[in-house]
Amino acid sequence: MNDSLKPRSLRLDDLLKSRSRRRVQSEGATKDEQVYERIFGAIIAHRLRPGDRLPEDALAETFEVSRTVIRKVLQRLAHERLVNIQAKRGAMVSKPTVDEARNVFAARRLIETGVMDRVVARLTPAALEELRELTRAEDKALESGNQRLALQMSGQFHQQLLDLAGNEELSTFLAQLLSRSSLIIAVYGPGWKGASHCESHTVLLNELEAGNVDALRQTMGQHLDELEAALNMDAVDADLPDFKRIFNGILD
Amino acid sequence: MNDSLKPRSLRLDDLLKSRSRRRVQSEGATKDEQVYERIFGAIIAHRLRPGDRLPEDALAETFEVSRTVIRKVLQRLAHERLVNIQAKRGAMVSKPTVDEARNVFAARRLIETGVMDRVVARLTPAALEELRELTRAEDKALESGNQRLALQMSGQFHQQLLDLAGNEELSTFLAQLLSRSSLIIAVYGPGWKGASHCESHTVLLNELEAGNVDALRQTMGQHLDELEAALNMDAVDADLPDFKRIFNGILD
DNA sequence: GATGAAAATCTTGTATACGGGAAATGTTTT
DNA sequence: AAAACATTTCCCGTATACAAGATTTTCATC
Known part of the structure; x- marks a missing residue:
């Protein structure tokens, strides 16, 4: 392949697309691809934040597809570790420890x-x-x-x-x-x-x-x-306040 | 032999299990986990060989589950690159180039x-x-x-x-x-x-x-x-003969 | 006999229905 | 009033039905 010779188009669209274009399998313009792109993009752009819940029904309604499609997308995102799926409890945006x-x-x-x-x-x-x-x-x-x-x-x-x-x-x-x-x-x-x-x-x-x-x-x-x-990873990590540190003071 | 003396149980079962136990998400004893283990194991053990087709119906019948479960498993295997899914054409065991x-x-x-x-x-x-x-x-x-x-x-x-x-x-x-x-x-x-x-x-x-x-x-x-x-990667790789090399000779 | 088109068949993509578990709400009891 | 229990609701796991695309078969034609 001779990509090296031709000056590729460098418009913003292309720059951003090319990243999300990194696919695992079929390149077909199937529904789940589009939904995947939307949700993936929202997570990367921090419009969906870690800890946000991702109910199948709501997403299905939003994108006007069936839960089948949503489930497929969520499973893929889970495999990429961007989403966390708990059995019978649903999916949420991953919250890295x-x-x-x-x-x-x-x-x-x-x-x-x-x-x-x-x-x-x-x-x-x-x-x-x-x-x-x-x-x-x-x-x-x-x-x-x-x-x-x-x-x-x-x-x-x-x-x-x-x-x-x-x-x-x-x-x-x-x-x-x-x-x-x-x-x-x-x-x-x-x-x-x-x-x-x-x-x-x-x-x-x-x-x-x-x-x-x-x-x-x-x-x-x-x-x-x-x-x-540059990250402050000393900050509180959990959903709950850090009781141990809070009550390890003089009063306890 | 007496396994009871060893510090940790090192029986074959454990050794093999621990590898396939590497999971992405929930550890629940759900159906797809079991099916995944079976198919994964068959691929690793070369009982399913690269290029073998994996029709959803046949697998569903074999494991006595619905296609839904099979699809989930195949998608996971596809993400792990052990299986290749082509749109509308089904899945097969990956054949690395x-x-x-x-x-x-x-x-x-x-x-x-x-x-x-x-x-x-x-x-x-x-x-x-x-x-x-x-x-x-x-x-x-x-x-x-x-x-x-x-x-x-x-x-x-x-x-x-x-x-x-x-x-x-x-x-x-x-x-x-x-x-x-x-x-x-x-x-x-x-x-x-x-x-x-x-x-x-x-x-x-x-x-x-x-x-x-x-x-x-x-x-x-x-x-x-x-x-x-130790691998012989010079061997013929593709299903079809390598026309390019064949016809790059004198005659063409 | 080979080629090409049309029909039949097979297989996957998607939607939907139903069952079940977990959380939330309401009620009763102490 | 608080805790324990029952019930309701919500949401996910699985099965199944139907639609659509791809492959194979069939058949007519050259």
């Missing part, structure tokens, strides 16, 4: 630093330009105060960077980790500023162009560390 | 070598003994000519080794890669001898006990290279 969050970032560090040699080896000028375009878009989104969009562009950046490694399996896995990262940020990054990323991304691109694998690994690892550190 | 196979092994190398530091750091004597027990079981299976069982024990070995890293997300991903490895061997390893593994596994365990991370990474990478090299 602190451990889960740390594991996700650890996995990202391992993978995103580990494939840098392949990325450098397979990099094309066109791909580099595409990545630069993405950082520009992210930068613009940040300047205009559109945090949500900036976050999506950031995810897209990491995704396309890893796609360069040419390993479909790893790309799919990272896609899952990225969407879960979005959930994690929804929970642990309330007043989150994506300020430092864009610079990091630019640094990454410069090192990528220079072809310095070791520096890339170093920078990427640091970048992910910063991302994780 | 050569590229897919190489990607799976590349991903395994990255992960299984990458977490060795964590594994060494978190290793316990009990876990080490469990791993030794697994290699013994694998060895015994090989000696008695039970290739199929040996393969499962080998997978179990890799799984438990990685589980020591304590990263649930990576463990789940590896579980998927391991079951897909089984499919790959079904396609590209017809006269496959698992001879060299057990020794490799023993070497790994010795290095693990010594706590030498670098040596472990080296050995594990080599081990996976050997596994991949």
Whole structure:
């Protein structure tokens, strides 16, 4: 395939679509695909927040399909860990625990630093330009105060960077980790500023162009560390107040 | 033999169960779980071979459940990439391509070598003994000519080794890669001898006990290279003859 | 005998009905 | 008034019916 030669359309629609287009199976324009896209998009964009319940009936009515379709979509989202299904109790948007969050970032560090040699080896000028375009878009989104969009562009950046490694399996896995990262940020990054990323991304691109694998690994690892550190995972995690800590004071 | 003396029950049932027990969601004893276990097991054990069709009606009749249940199971297997679903055309056991196979092994190398530091750091004597027990079981299976069982024990070995890293997300991903490895061997390893593994596994365990991370990474990478090299992926891959290569000769 | 079109058959996609478990509400009892 | 129990309601799990697409078979034609 010679995608590397043709300058791909870089409009916003395409950028966002291409991410959600990562499919598991049939590409047919079936109903469940459309419903999946809508719900997936709502979760990623934090319009559905972790803990929100997802009753089959209500969703079926909303999208004017039967529960059959909704169930299929929810099961898929559950497999991708964006939704949590409890038997006989229904589905809700997943609420990552602190451990889960740390594991996700650890996995990202391992993978995103580990494939840098392949990325450098397979990099094309066109791909580099595409990545630069993405950082520009992210930068613009940040300047205009559109945090949500900036976050999506950031995810897209990491995704396309890893796609360069040419390993479909790893790309799919990272896609899952990225969407879960979005959930994690929804929970642990309330007043989150994506300020430092864009610079990091630019640094990454410069090192990528220079072809310095070791520096890339170093920078990427640091970048992910910063991302994780910017979250406040000490915050209360559970639905209920943390009674243990509250009543471990003088009065008890 | 007297199993009662062993620290943990290490009977075959437990060893095999624990692998397939890796679940995505609810642990309830629902129907689809049972059906899933049966079909999953049949695929892993190569009783269902890549390319075999999986019609919903026939399966529903076999397991005495409705198509609803079968569909749910097939969708889950499809998400795990063990089954391929084509719209309006039904499901079949996945038939990994050569590229897919190489990607799976590349991903395994990255992960299984990458977490060795964590594994060494978190290793316990009990876990080490469990791993030794697994290699013994694998060895015994090989000696008695039970290739199929040996393969499962080998997978179990890799799984438990990685589980020591304590990263649930990576463990789940590896579980998927391991079951897909089984499919790959079904396609590209017809006269496959698992001879060299057990020794490799023993070497790994010795290095693990010594706590030498670098040596472990080296050995594990080599081990996976050997596994991949033992496959004959030059063999004809597609159902149809490779017309491109055939007609790229002088005559065309 | 081979080719192509039309019909029949098979299989999946979707909707809907019914049964059952869990939570919520209301009632009774202490 | 509070707690325990009964009932109601809501929602999910499963089965089944019908519609639609894909494949195979059949048949006419060259």
